[in-house]
Amino acid sequence: VHLIPPVLVEIKRRLPKIDLRITSGHTGATLARLIGGEIDLGLLPLPVEPERMRITELGRDELVAAVPPDHCWVARRRVQARDFQDEPVILYDRQSQITELTLGFLLAEGVFPRVAAEIEHLEAVKEMVQRRLGVAVLPAWAIRCEVAAGVLAAVGLGRTGLVRSWGLIYPEKRQLPATFRSLVRLCGDLLPPLLSAGT
Numbered sequence: 001v002h003l004i005p006p007v008l009v010e011i012k013r014r015l016p017k018i019d020l021r022i023t024s025g026h027t028g029a030t031l032a033r034l035i036g037g038e039i040d041l042g043l044l045p046l047p048v049e050p051e052r053m054r055i056t057e058l059g060r061d062e063l064v065a066a067v068p069p070d071h072c073w074v075a076r077r078r079v080q081a082r083d084f085q086d087e088p089v090i091l092y093d094r095q096s097q098i099t100e101l102t103l104g105f106l107l108a109e110g111v112f113p114r115v116a117a118e119i120e121h122l123e124a125v126k127e128m129v130q131r132r133l134g135v136a137v138l139p140a141w142a143i144r145c146e147v148a149a150g151v152l153a154a155v156g157l158g159r160t161g162l163v164r165s166w167g168l169i170y171p172e173k174r175q176l177p178a179t180f181r182s183l184v185r186l187c188g189d190l191l192p193p194l195l196s197a198g199t
Helices: 004-014 027-035 097-107 122-130 140-149 178-196
Strands: 042-046 053-067 088-092 114-119 136-139 153-157 162-171
Touching (some): 004 178, 027 162, 042 053, 088 097, 088 136, 097 136, 097 162, 122 136, 122 140, 140 153
Parallel strands (some): 088 114
Antiparallel strands (some): 053 153, 053 162
16 A cells, blocks of 8 residues: 555556556455456565466565664664564564565574564554564565654565565456556556665
8 A cells, every 4th residue: 555655646647537446455355356357456466376367577575674763683784583582573464465474484494473463554563663562574665754764774684685576467358458558557667666665
């Protein structure tokens, strides 16, 4: 959702005749809406393997440890899974790929996180980290403003970083309308720099 507002502004400017309605949801729900014809286009983290759908890859983003600016991790370039052992962890929504990747990162190294909270709203997760109630793993672009304001800090994860890919998913039709093709092309131009922001 945080990626959408600047993209919408540009879409409305460049493609004013397109009538957009935005909905949010987890990957499974979004795919079901696509397959059911309720929506025409989905922005999702990859991999997904929907039947009869096209995927236009957009790029990758990095997940980082979000910590208060005076946290002991800030002096380090990266933290490892073992560093989470004694930290309270605030998990973003359990159904999200962010939490799936976070738990995978930790459990692969035998670290069972001390989960302080599971929160469905990204803003609430960030607020809890700011209030020193725990650390979280979030996309770098999602905390870019807080890092710039000095209320949060971002620390890399693992030896090489924890990254994921994103794509636009839409029905595989032989002939897509020209306006739809223009929308996909425009999203393909606008979203990659936003995804990599903060990394």
